[in-house]
Amino acid sequence: MHACTVMTTSLRNIIARHNPVALIDSSLCNSNCNASVALARVRQIHAHLLVQGLLYDSLLFHRFIASVALLSANDNGISSTSSHHHHLLLLLYSHRLLDHSPHPPNAFVLNSLIRAHSKVPDLENAFRFYRRLLRSLSPDRFTFTFLVSACARGSTSTTAGAAVHAAALRRGFASNPHVHSALIRMYVEFGLPNAARLIYAEVQNPDIVSRTAMLGALAAAGEIDLARELFDCMPSRDPIAWNAMIAGYSQLGRSKEALELFSSMQSEGLRVSEATLVSVLSACAHMGALDQGKWVHAYMKRNMLHVTVMLGTALVEMYSKCGDVERAMDVFWRMQEKNVYTWSSAMSGLVINGAGNECLGLFGLMKDHGVPPNGVTFVSVLRGCSVAGLVEEGRRHFDSMRDQYGIEPWHEHYGCMVDLYGRAGRLDDAVDFINSMPIEPHAGAWGALLNACKIHRSIELGEYAMKKMVEIESTNDGAYVLLSNIYAESRMWGGVNDVRESMKAKGVKKEPGCSVIEVDGEIHEFFVGDKSHPRYREIEVMLQVMSKRLRLAGYTAKTKESGCSNAAINSWAPQLKS
DNA sequence: TTAGGGTTAG
Numbered sequence: 001m002h003a004c005t006v007m008t009t010s011l012r013n014i015i016a017r018h019n020p021v022a023l024i025d026s027s028l029c030n031s032n033c034n035a036s037v038a039l040a041r042v043r044q045i046h047a048h049l050l051v052q053g054l055l056y057d058s059l060l061f062h063r064f065i066a067s068v069a070l071l072s073a074n075d076n077g078i079s080s081t082s083s084h085h086h087h088l089l090l091l092l093y094s095h096r097l098l099d100h101s102p103h104p105p106n107a108f109v110l111n112s113l114i115r116a117h118s119k120v121p122d123l124e125n126a127f128r129f130y131r132r133l134l135r136s137l138s139p140d141r142f143t144f145t146f147l148v149s150a151c152a153r154g155s156t157s158t159t160a161g162a163a164v165h166a167a168a169l170r171r172g173f174a175s176n177p178h179v180h181s182a183l184i185r186m187y188v189e190f191g192l193p194n195a196a197r198l199i200y201a202e203v204q205n206p207d208i209v210s211r212t213a214m215l216g217a218l219a220a221a222g223e224i225d226l227a228r229e230l231f232d233c234m235p236s237r238d239p240i241a242w243n244a245m246i247a248g249y250s251q252l253g254r255s256k257e258a259l260e261l262f263s264s265m266q267s268e269g270l271r272v273s274e275a276t277l278v279s280v281l282s283a284c285a286h287m288g289a290l291d292q293g294k295w296v297h298a299y300m301k302r303n304m305l306h307v308t309v310m311l312g313t314a315l316v317e318m319y320s321k322c323g324d325v326e327r328a329m330d331v332f333w334r335m336q337e338k339n340v341y342t343w344s345s346a347m348s349g350l351v352i353n354g355a356g357n358e359c360l361g362l363f364g365l366m367k368d369h370g371v372p373p374n375g376v377t378f379v380s381v382l383r384g385c386s387v388a389g390l391v392e393e394g395r396r397h398f399d400s401m402r403d404q405y406g407i408e409p410w411h412e413h414y415g416c417m418v419d420l421y422g423r424a425g426r427l428d429d430a431v432d433f434i435n436s437m438p439i440e441p442h443a444g445a446w447g448a449l450l451n452a453c454k455i456h457r458s459i460e461l462g463e464y465a466m467k468k469m470v471e472i473e474s475t476n477d478g479a480y481v482l483l484s485n486i487y488a489e490s491r492m493w494g495g496v497n498d499v500r501e502s503m504k505a506k507g508v509k510k511e512p513g514c515s516v517i518e519v520d521g522e523i524h525e526f527f528v529g530d531k532s533h534p535r536y537r538e539i540e541v542m543l544q545v546m547s548k549r550l551r552l553a554g555y556t557a558k559t560k561e562s563g564c565s566n567a568a569i570n571s572w573a574p575q576l577k578s
Numbered sequence: 579t580t581a582g583g584g585t586t587a588g
Contacts, residue, residue, distance in 0.1 A: 059579080062579080063579060066579070066580070067579095070580080107580090108579060108580060109580090111580055111581090112579090112580055114580095115580065115581080140580095141581075142580055142581055143580095144581095145580090145581045145582060146580080146581075148582090149581090149582075176581090176582090177581095177582070178581045178582040179581090179582075180582080181582040181583055182581085182582050182583090183582095184582090184583080185582075185583065207582095207583095208583080209582055209583045210582080210583075211583080212582095212583040212584065213582075213583045213584090214583090215583080215584085216583070216584070238583095239584085240583060240584045241583080241584080242584085243583095243584040243585070244583070244584045244585095245584090246584085247584060247585065248584095273584085273585085274585065275584050275585035276584085276585080277585085278585045278586060279584085279585065279586095281586090282585090282586075309586080310585065310586050311585095311586085312586095313586045313587070314585085314586055314587095316586095316587090317586070317587070339586090340587080341586050341587045342586085342587080343587090344586095344587045344588080345586075345587045345588095346587090347587090348587065348588060349587095351588095352588095374587095375588085376587055376588050377587085377588090378588095379587095379588040380587090380588065383588080410588095412588065416588095
């Protein structure tokens, strides 16, 4: 090890004597090392530059500062707490270099520092360097690109972003293509897609990047059909534009169109990137398209694509949502690197497939691996306890959220606790829990109680929960259906009628249920009462056969909301083919 | 010497 170090060091010295810039580049910028190794190299190079007297060269010094700052913006393995710590140390190092620099900073250095802080994001420091720049220099197109992206990533209020936008306008940089697209992105991030539209309209002939950013804005606003028009009119489309469109469909639940677009993308022979596959897998997960999902997985293997954390997580998600929890866990265990998303997806996959104890077991392992859980993880933990009927353990986990992990429980967690008590038949505890909540109970908490009342046939409490729920969310069709079912199960037909009347009076409509399956890559949708499928007659006959077989096997249908899962329907799908 | 758009979990 020693000999090796000595050799590389002397080699570097030789290079450095001739070209110190090459040393900085090759050791820092072009290397793929983690933050802690990078920090050690920074110290080495700093010492070297100092000893050689090279820091008197202002260009070189500035380049060194910029490299150190930008090194911290590389997100190589930033997943762990310790690497995050080293990234911060790199940033601090760049601050100190600037503070002790004998040369007045130029725009390049300050821009680089703003950029580095835009990635953390650390708005306070980004603006500190911006103000420093304003003192003696003029901000340029780079400054605004970085500052806008800092605001997009790190702003909780829109004020700072709007101020930067105003400054960019005043200085004539708002129509620079880079600043322009960053501004669109920023307003989308602020939840102001209409502001993004105004900015988009201000430029005569936007380039592909601004068009793609606008595509994202329209999808964010739910205007997916307008987005499609924009997409179709684009003079050229690169893989990122395709991804934006596919992701838009996927996020809005228009999975069928997402998959259709994916196949058009393929027929145009375009390169398929990780982002595309993640969106496609997410669309498959959403609609339970196991065959398509398997095809994507096979595609990845065929093309020897590396299963990154994101792709692996998307695969786990897809398999478990399609009901194939064995394959989901197989992918999970094979993954080299797992983050909190991966663990949470696997846990939720187990719990939605009824494996509460396994979900809790995985939670234990996750903690053993030193991955800190977050709020989403705890939703699965609490649901796991609910499924497994572990009331006290659930309570302990709930309390540990705040006490051990500093996570303030969300409405969802309170809802899970009500569900936990309610399912276990402890309706009084559920009510006490709601009454002792430090935040105003949301409709979901009362909904969980209502559901528990349905399971345990508690009519009076159910009526009360319903009343509370309607007070908060008067148009929640699910609540009416649940209460109606409570009455129906107790053969209180008058109550059923009352519910129907009050739904009519309040204008509440039951959304038609929809089921989607995929056979041989073709997507079939069925709405309640919908007879438009070309093979409707055959399907109806098959359903009768299936119900008969199920009854013979001892299955009795419960109530309407306990429908067949997509996975169960998919297992019958082959019979539809013939 | 520094840039912008798409991508995961309840």
